[in-house]
Every structure is written in structure tokens, then in C-alpha cells.
Amino acid sequence: MALILVADDEYFLAVMLADMLEDEGHEVQTAPNGQAALALMRDAKPALLITDFMMPIMTGLELAEAMHEDAALADIPIILVSGAQGGIAREKPELFQAVFDKPYQRDGLLAEVERMLNGKG
Amino acid sequence: MIAGPHVRTGAYEERPPMHDMSRLTTGISGLDQILAGGFIAGASYIIQGQPGAGKTILSNQIAFSHLEGGGKVLYVTLLAESHERLFQALDVLDFFDRSKLGNDITYVSVFQTLRDEGLDAVVKLLRRETKRQGATLLVFDGLLNARDRAETDFDVKTFVAEIQGQAAFVGCSVLFLTSSSVKEISPEHTMVDGVVELTDTLAGVRSVRQIQIRKSRGSRAIGGLHEFEISNTGITVYPRLEALADPGIAALEPATGRVGSGLAELDALLGGGIPRGSVTLLAGPTGGGKTTLGLHFLSQSNAEEPGLHFGFFETPHRLYAKSRSLGIALPASGSPDLTMHWTSLSDNILDKLGDQLLDQVQQRGIKRLFIDGFGGFERAAHHRPRLIEFFASLVDRLRALSVTTLATWEIRELVGTDVTAPARDLSAILDNMILLRQVEEDHRLVRSISVQKVRDGNFDSAAHLIEFAEGGLAIGASLHHELAAPSSDPIDG
Numbered sequence: 001m002a003l004i005l006v007a008d009d010e011y012f013l014a015v016m017l018a019d020m021l022e023d024e025g026h027e028v029q030t031a032p033n034g035q036a037a038l039a040l041m042r043d044a045k046p047a048l049l050i051t052d053f054m055m056p057i058m059t060g061l062e063l064a065e066a067m068h069e070d071a072a073l074a075d076i077p078i079i080l081v082s083g084a085q086g087g088i089a090r091e092k093p094e095l096f097q098a099v100f101d102k103p104y105q106r107d108g109l110l111a112e113v114e115r116m117l118n119g120k121g
Numbered sequence: 122m123i124a125g126p127h128v129r130t131g132a133y134e135e136r137p138p139m140h141d142m143s144r145l146t147t148g149i150s151g152l153d154q155i156l157a158g159g160f161i162a163g164a165s166y167i168i169q170g171q172p173g174a175g176k177t178i179l180s181n182q183i184a185f186s187h188l189e190g191g192g193k194v195l196y197v198t199l200l201a202e203s204h205e206r207l208f209q210a211l212d213v214l215d216f217f218d219r220s221k222l223g224n225d226i227t228y229v230s231v232f233q234t235l236r237d238e239g240l241d242a243v244v245k246l247l248r249r250e251t252k253r254q255g256a257t258l259l260v261f262d263g264l265l266n267a268r269d270r271a272e273t274d275f276d277v278k279t280f281v282a283e284i285q286g287q288a289a290f291v292g293c294s295v296l297f298l299t300s301s302s303v304k305e306i307s308p309e310h311t312m313v314d315g316v317v318e319l320t321d322t323l324a325g326v327r328s329v330r331q332i333q334i335r336k337s338r339g340s341r342a343i344g345g346l347h348e349f350e351i352s353n354t355g356i357t358v359y360p361r362l363e364a365l366a367d368p369g370i371a372a373l374e375p376a377t378g379r380v381g382s383g384l385a386e387l388d389a390l391l392g393g394g395i396p397r398g399s400v401t402l403l404a405g406p407t408g409g410g411k412t413t414l415g416l417h418f419l420s421q422s423n424a425e426e427p428g429l430h431f432g433f434f435e436t437p438h439r440l441y442a443k444s445r446s447l448g449i450a451l452p453a454s455g456s457p458d459l460t461m462h463w464t465s466l467s468d469n470i471l472d473k474l475g476d477q478l479l480d481q482v483q484q485r486g487i488k489r490l491f492i493d494g495f496g497g498f499e500r501a502a503h504h505r506p507r508l509i510e511f512f513a514s515l516v517d518r519l520r521a522l523s524v525t526t527l528a529t530w531e532i533r534e535l536v537g538t539d540v541t542a543p544a545r546d547l548s549a550i551l552d553n554m555i556l557l558r559q560v561e562e563d564h565r566l567v568r569s570i571s572v573q574k575v576r577d578g579n580f581d582s583a584a585h586l587i588e589f590a591e592g593g594l595a596i597g598a599s600l601h602h603e604l605a606a607p608s609s610d611p612i613d614g
Contacts, residue, residue, distance in 0.1 A: 009230040010203050032233040054204070054222065056229040056250050083205040084222035102205040 002047035002117050006030045007037035007063065008081075009055040017050065017081075020106060021113065034058025038066055041073060048116055050109075053082035053089065061088065064095040077116045081109070145258065145294045148186025148216075149179075151358030154365065155334055155343040161314060164338070165285035165295035167264070170319030175330065175351055176298045177207070178214065179319065180260045182355040183296070184226055185216045187258045194226040195256035197247065199235060199263030204228045215354050227254055235270055243267070244283045256293050259284075264299035264309065278308040285313065314338040320346075324503035327468060332358055348470045359472035363507065363514035368521040376523045380426070380489070383417030383449075386596035387555075390572045390581045396552060398523040399576060400516045402495075404530045405557025410568060410587060411529040413594055414557075415491040416440065416449045418527050419459060423452070428459045428489040431478050433497030437461035448592045460485055469501035475515055482524055490519065494529030495547075513550045552576035557587070569600050 004026050008014040011032070018028040029046070031037035035058040037051065049067075051060040058066070060080055067073040080089040083102040090099050098112050146159035153159045160166060170176050184194040198204070207228070211217040222228070229250065231243050251259060261267075261284065271277040281297070288295045297313065310316060316335040321328060332349050334342040343365065349358040376398030381388055388394040395401055405411050412435065422428025430440060437454070440461060444451045452458035462481055464474065474497070482490060495512065502508050519526050530547070548554060554573040559566050571584035586597035 009233070011230065011233040011236070013203055014233075032230075054227055054229065056231065056234075056246055057253075059223070083208050084219045088223070102203075 001025050003027045004048045005037055005041055005046040006050050007034060008052040009033055034063030037063055049076055050079045053080060053085040068095055147183045149356055149358055151360050155347055155360050157340045157342055160294055161339060162294055163289045163292050164314035166315040166317060167297045167313050168317045169299050172300050174319035174321050175356060176319060178351060179356050180296050180298055181211055182216050184260055188221055188225045192257040193255050194258045195250055195254050196228045196260045198230050199232055199266040240270060240280045247284060248287045251293055259288050259293050259295045262298040264297045274308045278312060281309045281312045329503055348472055359470055359476055362472050362475045363510040368518045370517045370521050373521055380525050381421050383421050384594060391575055392578045392580045395525055397525055398520055399552035400526045401553040402530055402551045403527055403555050404532050406532055406559055409557035409559055410594055411557060412493055415493055415527055416444045417593055419491050420449050420451050422459045422489050424458055426488040427485050429481055429487040430461045430491050432463055432493040433466050434493060436463050466500055471498060471501040474498055474501055479518055482522060487524055490524050490526040492528035494531060496531050509546045516550060570596060
């Protein structure tokens with residue numbers, strides 16, 4: 001069991017993903033934008049971040065850049081789920097460890113989550 | 122994959138706005154026309170309509186057109202539908218371009234902010250986002266949901282006022298989308314600068330999509346209902362032809378001279394040919410020779426007087442075959458001297474037909490036009506009382522372009538001297554009228570032709586025999602009096 005942070009302004013997508021991850025036995029927090037996610041992870045550092053790209057206030061890319069700059073957060077692996085900006089994210093492998101295009105397959109995403117959590121040991 | 126703004130050309134000009142205000146064009150030429158040049162930049166509008174009416178396509182089409190001009194768009198949703206579902210639906214439309222997402226146009230959901238923190242927090246978030254994105258157009262999809270959240274009308278009014286106030290402050294235009302039918306007394310209606318309503322109703326078994334500008338502050342919009350359609354290019358609006366700016370025919374010097382009908386005997390009956398730039402109605406029963414007469418008329422088309430066949434019945438292929446079998450020499454297929462424009466009779470939009478006709482005439486500099494026939498327009502009209510106004514406006518535009526027009530009108534009676542239709546109203550807006558009839562004489566079908574009216578001209582009103590012969594129609598001797606005279610006034614509908 002690990003703490004996973006989900007950042008997505010689309011509430012129902014965030015809740016659906018959180019439910020899926022909770023069913024797998026994880027603890028999940030959700031945030032409606034990058035800034036809220038940043039505040040949450042400073043309170044309680046997650047083992048993994050799953051973030052959308054296009055969000056108000058702070059986008060997924062800006063969030064990843066902010067984490068990259070912050071020594072305390074730089075080692076959190078990030079999965080980006082995005083409908084249209086997957087290409088931009090794939091050009092930045094230093095920021096995003098995995099990229100899923102929406103709509104993504106539940107099993108594929110869950111397998112990637114397990115792989116990352118286990119890979120970290 | 123992005124297409125330029127969908128531009129239609131038509132034989133009309135836009136009305137000047139009441140004030141010289143900077144415009145946010147919609148990229149939909151018909152909508153810009155009825156909005157007298159587009160939305161007013163920095164103003165706010167409500168776009169309302171039932172689910173499925175086309176609000177989302179309309180607002181996204183306007184948004185992507187706005188990007189073409191270098192604008193930035195913030196698209197805010199309050200709905201449960203995911204953005205990805207929205208993008209998938211938009212993928213089939215030419216204007217939608219995924220590569221613009223997240224760069225020039227940003228879709229954000231404020232559902233959670235509204236639910237957890239209320240309308241004030243949404244207002245604050247949108248102010249920050251508008252500034253952060255440098256947005257020049259804000260689309261807010263889900264005013265109805267915001268209403269649900271508001272405790273009083275005052276809250277809604279405050280919300281709308283704050284959104285539009287802070288947007289106007291930075292020169293950003295706002296479109297509020299709502300599926301509720303916002304009544305004219307509702308508070309948000311009084312706040313915004315304009316209200317655009319989309320409807321999808323049934324006329325008989327047919328679906329009719331219409332758009333109406335219900336309110337347009339500071340701009341002389343063309344009121345009433347205008348039909349629109351949704352295709353792969355998005356929304357195309359067809360303004361009501363008769364509601365568009367007058368072509369200014371009163372100020373124009375009428376065309377002078379005569380043009381040949383293609384039949385020397387008919388030219389003689391008409392007193393020397395068809396008056397140039399006039400509109401002639403060719404009435405008769407089916408099989409009476411209307412289309413053949415039209416082919417004679419079009420056979421005179423040349424580079425100086427290009428011709429257009431605008432028809433609903435015979436396809437171009439059949440028309441060429443018919444002219445060959447009758448021995449009427451048309452300009453070769455594909456020649457710029459003659460254009461064949463065929464439309465099937467299925468589900469047409471009246472003003473789209475008018476637009477296509479005028480567009481062809483203008484694009485190709487048409488001077489000889491054969492419409493076969495007015496019945497195709499009549500069938501497209503789901504609101505028939507406007508037909509006379511429509512035809513009056515159409516023929517005025519053709520006169521203004523000095524097009525000599527021949528249009529057919531099918532009369533019901535296949536055989537007989539009695540003639541009903543066309544109605545007197547229709548006859549009154551046309552310059553000339555030629556009547557084709559079939560009568561039975563000694564168990565033989567006899568066809569006749571008679572000129573009923575030539576505007577401002579002398580003509581031979583006697584009915585003459587007409588026969589299909591080698592080389593097309595042949596006009597013969599005048600008929601006996603008892604056969605020649607209709608037993609009632611032919612133009613009494």
C-alpha cells in the first residue's frame with residue numbers, strides 16, 4: 001500500500017481513478033489543479049503522482065517542473081494522463097516517467113502504477 | 122487539418138453596425154451577417170438551447186476561428202462530461218485541431234471549485250486564469266449548473282456581472298452556454314449584451330435547426346429565425362434571404378435590350394426576344410415542353426453570356442442526353458459557358474438553395490439562368506407563407522445582377538384549357554409569363570404556347586401550336602379561338 005496523489009481538474013475522472021487505486025489497496029488523495037497538488041505533497045509526500053496536463057492555475061507540466069526544482073519532491077515518479085498533450089510530455093522523459101493518452105485502459109495504467117511502486121522498492 | 126474560417130459568398134452585403142465597435146467575428150459568415158458583423162469584442166453573450174441543439178459545436182467553432190486571428194481562448198466547463206469525450210466528438214469536425222489544445226486554447230473544469238468553494242471562488246479562479254492564459258475569449262459552459270448552485274437570483278446576477286466585468290476589463294469576450302431556456306425576465310438575460318438561441322424542431326417529419334438573435338445590445342442584428350445545418354465543416358447559417366440588405370434595385374438603371382430565347386418564333390411572339398435582365402415564368406403541365414424550352418434558352422449561352430441550369434429534376438447527364446436526342450446544341454459538357462447545378466429534392470434548406478444559386482451566378486458571371494423549377498424551392502420551404510417574399514428578394518437580386526432568368530412552374534392540370542396556379546402574388550413579382558398547355562383535340566394531344574405578359578412591351582398574346590420536332594420545339598400556327606382562350610383567368614390561383 002502506498003500514498004498516491006491524483007491531480008485532475010475533471011472531478012469525475014479524478015474520483016474514478018482514485019476509486020480504482022483504492023480498490024487495489026492504495027491510499028489516494030486528489031487535487032483539482034497543480035498548485036493544490038503541490039501543497040498536498042508538501043504535507044504528505046506521495047509515492048507516486050498521476051497528473052492531468054490541462055488544468056487551471058497550474059498545469060501538469062508546470063507542476064512537474066516545480067517538483068523537478070524542489071529537491072524534496074524531485075524523486076517522486078510522475079505518470080501523465082492527457083488527451084492531447086501526450087506528445088509534449090513524451091519529449092520530457094526527465095519529468096514524466098510514463099505517459100498515457102486519454103481515454104486510457106484501466107489495466108494498463110494499474111500495471112504501470114504497480115511497476116513503478118515496486119521498481120522503487 | 123484545420124480549415125480556414127468557413128466563408129460563404131452570397132449576393133448580399135452586411136448591414137453596417139449602429140456604432141463603430143470592434144468586432145469578434147464568429148468565422149461563420151451567415152452568423153456574422155445576422156449579427157451585423159459579429160459579436161462585439163469585450164462583450165458577453167448567452168448561447169442557449171436544448172441539449173443537442175448545437176451549442177457546444179457553435180462555441181468551439183467560434184473559439185477555433187478566434188485562434189486563427191491570433192486570439193487565446195479559455196474554455197471552462199462545469200459539466201460531468203469529460204473533456205476527452207468532448208474532444209472525441211469534435212475530432213470529426215474540420216475546424217478542430219488537437220495540436221492547439223493546451224497552447225492557444227485551454228479547457229479547464231471548475232466543477233470541484235464550484236462544489237467545494239462556491240461561486241465566489243469560481244469568479245476568482247476565472248479572473249486568474251483569464252490573466253494567466255492571456256485569454257481574449259472566455260467560454261463558460263454550464264451556466265445552468267451555476268444557477269443551481271446560486272441561492273438567489275441575486276447571486277446569479279452577481280456571478281454573471283463579475284465574470285463579464287472582469288473579462289471586459291481585460292478586453293476578453295464571454296460566451297455563457299446554457300441548456301435552460303433563459304426567459305427574457307431572468308436576471309442573467311438582462312445583464313448580458315446578447316442572447317443567441319439555437320433550436321431543433323420538427324416540421325412534419327423533418328428536423329429543422331434554427332438560430333435566433335434574441336438580444337443584441339448596440340448592434341442591429343437581423344431578427345427572426347434563420348436556418349442552419351451541422352456538417353463536417355461545422356455550423357453553416359443561412360440568413361433569411363428576404364431579411365438581408367436590399368440589393369438596391371430601385372437605384373439601378375434597368376438593363377435594356379432583348380436577348381434571344383433560342384427559338385426565333387418565340388422571340389417574335391415576345392415582341393423581339395426576352396427583355397434583358399428580366400424574370401420570366403414558364404408555366405405548364407409536366408411533359409408540356411418547359412425543360413426543352415429551357416434547353417433552347419441555354420443553347421444560346423456563350424463566353425459573353427454564360428448560362429446556368431439550376432435544377433431539381435433531370436441530372437446534368439440526362440439533360441445533355443435529352444438535348445442530344447432533340448438536336449439542341451448545348452455548349453460542351455465542362456465548358457465554362459454553361460454550368461449545370463443539380464440538387465436533389467430531398468430535405469433542402471430554402472435559403473441554402475438561394476445562397477447556392479446566387480453564389481453560382483456571381484462566381485461565374487451568369488447572364489442566362491434557367492431555374493427548373495420554382496417548385497424545388499417551394500418544397501424546401503417549411504414555412505410557406507414566406508415564399509413570395511423569398512422569391513421577390515431572389516428575383517430582385519437577379520435583376521440587380523442583370524441576369525435574364527427563365528423559371529418553370531408546374532401546373533397541376535395535365536390536359537385542359539383551365540389553368541390555376543401560379544398564384545397572383547407570384548405572377549406580380551415576375552416580369553413576363555409564358556404559358557404552355559396541352560389540350561385534347563380529336564383524341565390527339567395538342568400542345569400550345571402563349572405569351573401572357575411581357576413587362577413594358579408589346580407582344581402577341583395568341584396561343585400557337587407547339588410540337589417536338591427535329592431540332593427541338595417548333596412553334597406553328599395560331600390555334601382556333603375556342604382552344605386558345607383559357608376558360609378562366611390563368612393567374613387566378
